[in-house]
Amino acid sequence: MRDGVRLLLPLLLLGLGACATPVAPTGGPADTTPPSLVSTDPADGSTNVTERTIRLTFSERLAATAANAVTVTPASDTPPEVRVRGREVDVTLPSLRDSTTYVITVGTALADQRSVALRAPITVAFATGDAIDRGQIVGLVREPERGASAGGFAVWAYALPDTLAPPDPRTVTPDYRTETGTDGAFRLEYLRPGRYAVAAVQDRNRNGRADAGERFAASPTPFLVASADSSAPPTPATFWTTVLDTIPPVAQRLRPISDRRLALRFSEPVQLRDAAAFSDAMVVTDSTSGAERAVSWYQPAGSAFEVVAEADAALPEARLVVTYTPPETPALADSAGLGPEAFRLSTTPPARADTVAARVDAFLPVSSDSLTSLRPGQRPGVRFTSPPGARLDGVRLLAGGTPLPVGFESTDGVTFRPDSTTALPAAFTLSVEVGPDSVRTRGYRVPDARDLGAILGQVTADAPVMVEVRPESGAPLLVRADADGSFLADGLLPGPYTLRIWADRDGDARWTGGRLAPYRAAEPLYFSPQPVQVRARWETEIDPVTL
Template structure:
């Protein structure tokens, strides 16, 4: 009888199990590979529930695509009115699940923006929105418009239903009901709105908290937007800078030597003419030490240096600044007393007085015809008694100059008339009796420096013509047209004559664009509104006209139309 030898049963190799899992029934969604490069972006095939659904009572929306999408698509989703949500990913499907209970009888829109790609890196050409309602009908109103800014990173539209125009408006503490990130083009559309009045802002929402924070750029629409019969007028918003409302705050005082202090502020602080009366340094023995001079620290613009008339003791000293001592560049003055402590040091003040720098430097070339000469000293100078002689000469003879002290350490020399082109100038400086506020004399007795002025600058051109406003613009007065350089700076502006005619001379050669705004407060500048107190922005329109200005060329009969 034939015997049979049975081999022991061994576990299936791991690779075999993996291959079996690739059979139908154990399949995983993966992006297809191979073939020519696909450059067509993925598109939405279907939405569940379908757009336009009413009486919605679910807690999720499912999107199906015709290709596999990148997981980062979750960051491109916006829900209006704003609710919290999460996103689950399944290759060519995503599911948006609502984390908050939806409001009854409300139309919602779910928008997938353009800041995403499929797995091959193809980005969509346009956003996709689906709309549904928790009530029996769909609101079909829209607010659409344009935002202009140097960049649109983190710029979002804040939209607030605003039926009661007398109610307090506090966007710095109340998030909007509708928050929509701007696309890369700056255009936006808010859908699913009921008829009514809405307040609209554009905000660079850096921290994405849905609030207008103090340091964030923003713009306020020129009026509340009224949605009527599901439509509204277009909104144009030009982002403006955050408005500085706070004066400098003294945060720290420190003794560098026994007679030299630094005062640290929250921002650059500018001294007022009455600063000496507003500054008090009181020693540990409760005696007041007068201040001889104060000036901005050349190395750190949010610090002031203070030179004292006598040494401070090594105990704890008090520093107090009163209202009116300093202000910031926005004109916010310190309006209440601020105090801090410092500990004196016994380090003797051995600061010598010397010239730190002279600008422009010796032998400089291409110096502008009206450029001043600035001498910077190492310490505060006794400006009341300092004697500095200045001789500024060209080959043709002496040139008249004006001199002034810009600060205790900065002496400025300005030509009374523009210098000649492509000419060497020599400046002789004499320091006959120049001492610091603590009596130290400067070592230099004189300096001589030379400079070569610029060659012939490119002659400017001129433009003239007629501006023809639109009917919407005609309703505003006065209108101001601006000529904008490629970097956004304003090269010129004008108010058209009654017939729209204008002329601009001395326009530097270059390429320019144009815009126009309604100067409601007649200050000659575009105002983008405010939130404290609330103020509407001024109406603003970009213009399609592009201008190319050539040197020594008159561009005439230009017609500017919206």
């Protein structure tokens, strides 16, 4: 019996070993190193290749999804077969064309078994003829609000004969493709020398097409030239991302909050630009009696998708119908300035009594300091959580402790600032009654000209120039340069500022992104590489800028 157990034990251990599933070891420091390409067979850059299977060997075992990161140019009607086995990726082409350069691109979706992905794409090429194409196009894709790098964008190149306009990336398959790395940079390699239309697209579904709603970046010029001249490295082209928004916000749902409040939700973030005009465009009708109900609309702070209606009196427990007729100028709009189309929604308010009381949300501009310095033209304000009603009478502007006769105005129904005709004293206080014997205050000062500085510069562009001067916190200052491109941004508080400068080709005083089809370049854009330091009683001049 003991001899039988001795014989059985090794067999059991052998069986357990055969059934074990290899897994990455746990413990130790986190793995942050992406896999690297160790070798290729045939070697990268080989010519006269006849073997249809290309083997890529990496430094570590790969995730099974690595196959989805591989693309081959030129594309064929039958896609290549991609197999991942441990550290190896085999790419088998259905056939080979004569005298053709093939480019295999491994995108940043390739990751190891710990899900550590490539930081930049890998490109491997071989040729079936005696020579391999050596053309290159390099570039950088950036986002236009802060100038940050835009990683993970697909970059597509389309061979462009002299007689053709740039193709439509929504319908045409690219001739070459790569991706941006985490730094936003890309390099299209092994191109046949010539002209190419180039587009960058955030191709989320990886279908090789520019779909509606996907961010994209048009080339700064209708075409870029791929040159094989290794003595003159190509100059990187800068692409600015945008999204083409032609769809206005849609009113999706009207929901009751209480017997005096209704919330209206839109399909995308909106801004209530003119609460009074929006209220005039909205008609709230009691379906039982047909009577109109007096309501005012406002947008609470932080409520990007919703606006709220407040009724003067309790609403009846009957179906209410809200009808909107768009005014000529949108009183509510999305980030592209588009207002909603006409709509009609309904709901039934509950019997639940309204208990919302307006509270002070913040003094403006928002600051942690008890004394806030205002730049010239900047207006202070106070923001409530809901329309203050009679509580607005408790808001006072005090100079030396004496109330000044000031009216307050609002665009969103909850934020109130001294009207534009009020001349602000050099030092004053905003005071708000928050209880029978309680007030909240914020001190302000309008700096003397001797406490302020300026930024000046010269910009060369093919259109009128706009200069956006951005402080570390608070709203930016927008300046239009003179006809010769010179600008002066004065009245600035001391401190660091970032400059965002663009050629305003369409004259709307806003930066406008490009278009893929029909092609239109984005307005040329520039960010100051370092913050510009402003000092009191000093004009700081920046280096000349060419857009």
